[in-house]
Amino acid sequence: MVNYPHHLIRKQAAPASRKNTKSTINFANRGMSFEAAINETNNYYLSRDIAVVHKKPTPIQIVKVDYPKRSRAKIVEAYFRQASTTDYSGVYKGRYIDFEAKETRQKTSMPLKNFHAHQIEHMKHVLKQDGICFVLLHFSTLKETYFLPASALVDFYQINLGTKSMPLDYIRKNGYMVTTSSLPQVPYLDIIDQKILGGDHN
Amino acid sequence: MVNYPHHLIRKQAAPASRKNTKSTINFANRGMSFEAAINETNNYYLSRDIAVVHKKPTPIQIVKVDYPKRSRAKIVEAYFRQASTTDYSGVYKGRYIDFEAKETRQKTSMPLKNFHAHQIEHMKHVLKQDGICFVLLHFSTLKETYFLPASALVDFYQINLGTKSMPLDYIRKNGYMVTTSSLPQVPYLDIIDQKILGGDHN
Numbered sequence: 001m002v003n004y005p006h007h008l009i010r011k012q013a014a015p016a017s018r019k020n021t022k023s024t025i026n027f028a029n030r031g032m033s034f035e036a037a038i039n040e041t042n043n044y045y046l047s048r049d050i051a052v053v054h055k056k057p058t059p060i061q062i063v064k065v066d067y068p069k070r071s072r073a074k075i076v077e078a079y080f081r082q083a084s085t086t087d088y089s090g091v092y093k094g095r096y097i098d099f100e101a102k103e104t105r106q107k108t109s110m111p112l113k114n115f116h117a118h119q120i121e122h123m124k125h126v127l128k129q130d131g132i133c134f135v136l137l138h139f140s141t142l143k144e145t146y147f148l149p150a151s152a153l154v155d156f157y158q159i160n161l162g163t164k165s166m167p168l169d170y171i172r173k174n175g176y177m178v179t180t181s182s183l184p185q186v187p188y189l190d191i192i193d194q195k196i197l198g199g200d201h202n
Numbered sequence: 203m204v205n206y207p208h209h210l211i212r213k214q215a216a217p218a219s220r221k222n223t224k225s226t227i228n229f230a231n232r233g234m235s236f237e238a239a240i241n242e243t244n245n246y247y248l249s250r251d252i253a254v255v256h257k258k259p260t261p262i263q264i265v266k267v268d269y270p271k272r273s274r275a276k277i278v279e280a281y282f283r284q285a286s287t288t289d290y291s292g293v294y295k296g297r298y299i300d301f302e303a304k305e306t307r308q309k310t311s312m313p314l315k316n317f318h319a320h321q322i323e324h325m326k327h328v329l330k331q332d333g334i335c336f337v338l339l340h341f342s343t344l345k346e347t348y349f350l351p352a353s354a355l356v357d358f359y360q361i362n363l364g365t366k367s368m369p370l371d372y373i374r375k376n377g378y379m380v381t382t383s384s385l386p387q388v389p390y391l392d393i394i395d396q397k398i399l400g401g402d403h404n
Contacts, residue, residue, distance in 0.1 A: 046327065049327070049330050049331075051331060052324070052327045052328050052330075052331050052333070054286075054287055056258050056259060057258060057259040057260065057261040057262065058259065058262070058264075059259040060259065060260070060262045060264075060277065060280070062260075062262075072281060072282070073281070073282060074279065074280075074281060075262065075277065075279070075280040075281065075282070076278060076279065077276065077277070077278065078262070078276075078277040078280055079274060079275070079276060079277065080274070080275060080277070084256075085256055089291055089292075090291075090298070091298035091300070091328055091331040091332070091333035092331060093331065093332065094297060094298065094331065094332030094333065095296060095297070095298060096292070096293035096296065096297060096298040096299075097298075098293070122254070125248065125251070125254045126254050126293055128251050128254075129251075129253060129254050129293040129294060129295065129296065130293070130295060130296030131254070131293035131296065
């Protein structure tokens, strides 16, 4: 993996008034969660025929359903199941893309408990099939968002078994900062264009 | 779209004892539903690193959750939501694949009520992004399974608005028969290899 200075991948259209590396307008300022910002980003991409990416429904184990007369079926007992894949998947320029998004208030690392062993396994499978697989990591206190290729997460996970968190330094070294903006809010396809499909990295 | 005689795409490794165009061993003979057969097929592909395809969880609208002490969260009121995308998606040779699977007991047509308007919209979006999109249609009484490119379904749907079903003749003319077997049971990737990625059709 080739590492790039983060400033090189910052959005070129960023207004001149942005003096530092942190975005001045983003979803956090607007009181929006990272997940909501990603969903809005996906809606933006979909509405402009740029990409089709959806969040998968939460997996639920249904135990009991009532079928009231003249009314729709009502689930009365069900439980949350752990996801066996990542949350987001879709298609961009014919390619399969697959990612997970995580947010933390910590300033120096991302807790690894955010990723389950079977999600890591899923990422390994996707990479073997030449899918574009990554994680979007948002550090809410720092207001910084990173695109980390799944290969870097898998490597870290395998080498650091038992470690409780992935240092921000590692993420900065192996990933790319995503310049959040107002529209789309988390333009992760820019990173895919520049760093993955651009051919200068895999 | 180029149409091929169905016998040309039948599995070459089919045992000589199969005298007609219908499979003699398949999931139906084993009392298995079409959906279960597809899930097993996907497990087969996954376990052999051939493709990563998962069924999306059923979308559920959660209204009320109880959090009992010393016990996991229990959903006590929830409702089924209509799917806005197709049921299956994944990656094969780097390409995004996306499909819906439907079964009917009818012998001459597939009821269109099986496909919702927003699923058709989703298919159109996927096709625009150059994803490999199709439907797998199983006629349980006939014991015949077809791979119909989504473009053919979308065309039919748009031209025949208000029609209640899609004739089997149309499916045979615009799709490909899938030779069901014992392992994998619904080898739809064979059709993708031969008809979609083979370059003789789009």
